[in-house]
Amino acid sequence: MLNSLAITKKLIQTKYPSFEYTVFNDTPVTPxxxxxxxxxxxxxxxxxxxxx
Numbered sequence: 358m359l360n361s362l363a364i365t366k367k368l369i370q371t372k373y374p375s376f377e378y379t380v381f382n383d384t385p386v387t388p389x390x391x392x393x394x395x396x397x398x399x400x401x402x403x404x405x406x407x408x409x
Contacts, residue, residue: 372408 362380369376389396 368408 366378366380369378
C-alpha cells in the first residue's frame with residue numbers, strides 16, 4: 358500500500374508540480390453506541406483523481 362502511495366505521489370508531482378495535497382495515514386473511528394438497525398446512515402464520498 359505504501360508503495361502505491363509513493364508511486365501516485367510521484368506521478369502527481371511530475372504532472373502537476375504546484376498541486377498541494379494531504380495524505381492521511383490513519384482514519385479516525387468512533388464506535389457506535391447503538392445497533393446499526395437503529396441508526397440513521399449517511400454516505401459521503403470524495404471525487405476521484407484521474408491523470409490524463
